[in-house]
Amino acid sequence: MSADIVSAFMQKNIFLNPSAMDYILKSRKAEDIMQAASLIERKNTPVFFDNSMIDALFVSSAELKPSVFVIKSYNEEPKKREVGHFVSYMRARYDQLRDILMNRLDMQSAISIKRATEKKTMEKTSLVGMVLKKEETKNGNICLTLEDQSGHMKAIVRKDNRKSFESANELTMDEVIGVTGSCNGEVFFVNDLLLPDIPVAEFKKGPDDVSAAFISDLHIGSKMFLKDEFLKFISWINGETGTDEQKKEAMKIKYLFIAGDLVDGIGIYPEQDNELEIKDIIEQYNECARYLSIIRKDISIIICGGNHDAIRISEPQPVLEKTYAAALYTLSNAIFVSNPAMINIHAVKGFPGFNVMMYHGYSFDYYISNVESIRHNGGYDRGDLVMKHLLQKRHLCPTHGSSLYIPDEKTDPLVIDKVPDIFITGHIHKTAISNYKSTTLLSGSCWQSKTAFQEKVGHNPEPARVPVVNLKTREVKVVKFMA
Ligand SMILES: [Fe+2]
Ligand SMILES: [Fe+2]
Known part of the structure; x- marks a missing residue:
């Protein structure tokens, strides 16, 4: 053995x-x-x-045997980054996404851009490129400049090619896409524009009648932290409130995910001090630990950080810093992962478990304001549309500048290389639930009432809601703790 x-x-x-x-x-x-x-x-x-x-690797509670395997959590040692690292990083990203695209039947004979530029007559071909530029032509078509390590080329997507035109319209810079069509050595005429996208996979259902709950954005330390509602949530999850049926449902929960912004932090935005009830970061985490310690111990609590937490803001954000969040590390049922991370839950004999991708969602602001179909269909109210968009791009922040990141030389940790069964995000403070192919999309709500900043920018948070996924039926229910 x-x-x-x-x-x-x-x-x-x-x-x-x-x-x-x-x-x-x-x-x-x-x-x-x-x-x-x-x-x-x-x-x-x-x-x-x-x-x-x-x-x-093996974090499990013997009592009820919920299993949690951390599949992907970033733990590279911090080091000095130079310009060359950004070059290798973009190359690593290109290679990873090209490999995903090349699995597609229609992309298997894709050629390099250099070879495409050497063509003397119009020929059918395909290639994979990173979007360097996107312009509208005089005739209303879209002209993309695509780049790989060998060169760059213009690719025209005609407006009467509706499906590809719509995809082209949604593209933001630095995405890696595939194109099939014809090329004369100077211009590529696009027939089909292919996104890396996720494949249709099995919609997994587990053997046991257990559930997972998803929360984010506690913002403990803020004057707007919703103490009473959060305590109501804890008492509910502990099976202490509601009807017998509600108690039974609550007791099925074996996993609780917290997708970042556990505390409000210090110095995150101008004049935050006026909105803080707890002005010391360690005290904020101590208070957070006091709440989480009341949760029953047979629930595994999986925690990643967000932009308000006391860790570097560049993604992947490492696990919460022990210097500040020491109190949380005393919780025997807490598991700390990076942001983003991939965690497998409830793998039991004969069942591989569910892969849960956790991402706080710092890049969401960019896609909500820059992608027309998201902006026009609900924007901040539709976190699920952003999640779907990112799954199609197979990247959590495809555009340089949509989030801050650490350029890893060997792989791009923000590429979505494994298809998640459940994708949980936070940051936008509003619950949205949907399915995309076989992935359940969940945007967490928050435990903070509307801040002056949110008021100013017209955000409409919806606090104190908890999506709960039954892992046997995959049914999602939202439990509300505020009228
Ligand atoms: Fe937040
Ligand atoms: Fe956030």
Whole structure:
């Protein structure tokens, strides 16, 4: 068995040293170990696992056996970044998205842009390019400038080619797309514009009648933090309030996701001080821990940070900083992940579990104001439209400038490389729920009433709502804690 375990981890480029092997065999059942190994993502460079990394991998509560496997959480050491890193980063992103596109049947013979420019006569072909420019021509067509490492080329999408024209209209800079059509060496005439998009996958339903609840944007420390409503939520999730039926439903919850902005932070926006009830960041986290500690311990609480939390704002944001959030780290049922992160929940024998992608949603502001179909169809009220848009682009912030990011040289951690079963976001303070293909889209609400800033920019938050997903039926219900 130990040889199988070693090889299962080696396939993921993870090496267990003898003491880690010893530790893993003593602390876990062999089948659980194999299951965890099958779920984790293959590392690009060899990783040597020690005992603490194994513990981080297997976070489970023995009592009711909810399983949580952190599949993807960014933990690169911070280092100085130079211009060259941005170049390698964009190249890594291009390569990852090109690989996704090249899986499509109609893209398998795609050529490089350099080869396309060498054509002497009009020929049918296809290529993959990053959007460098988007202009409207005199005739109302769209002219894209596409780029790969070999060169760049103009691609025309005619307005009478409705489907591709609509996709082109929605493009923002730096997205990686595929085009099929004809090319004469100078211009590419687009027949079909292909987005990396997610494939249709199985709409998974789990074997057990258990649920997961999703919240975000607590903003503890703010004068507008909705204490009473949050306490009502806690008492409900603990099965202490409501009818017997409501209590039964609440007790089915085994997982609680918190998608960032746990506290209001300090110095996040001008004159925030006037709106703070707790003016010390550590105290804000202490208060947050006091609330979360009342939640029953058989619920695994999975936490990532947001732009109000005391961590660097560039994405991926690492796990919450222990220096400030030490109190939260004392909670035995809390699991900390980066923003974004991918977490697998409720994998049981014969069922692979659900992959939950968590992203606070800092890039949403950009797409709400720059993508017409989102802006005209509800904007800030429709977080689900942004989520669908990002899944189609297979990236959480495709456009440079839509969010701040750390340029990783080897991979772009913001590429959506694995299709999530559930996608949870926060930041816009309004619940929206929808399905896109086989993915459930959930935008968290908030626990803060309308701030002066939100009033000024015309946002209309809808606090104290909790989407709950039943993992057996995949039905989503929203529980309201405020009239
Ligand atoms: Fe927030
Ligand atoms: Fe936020």
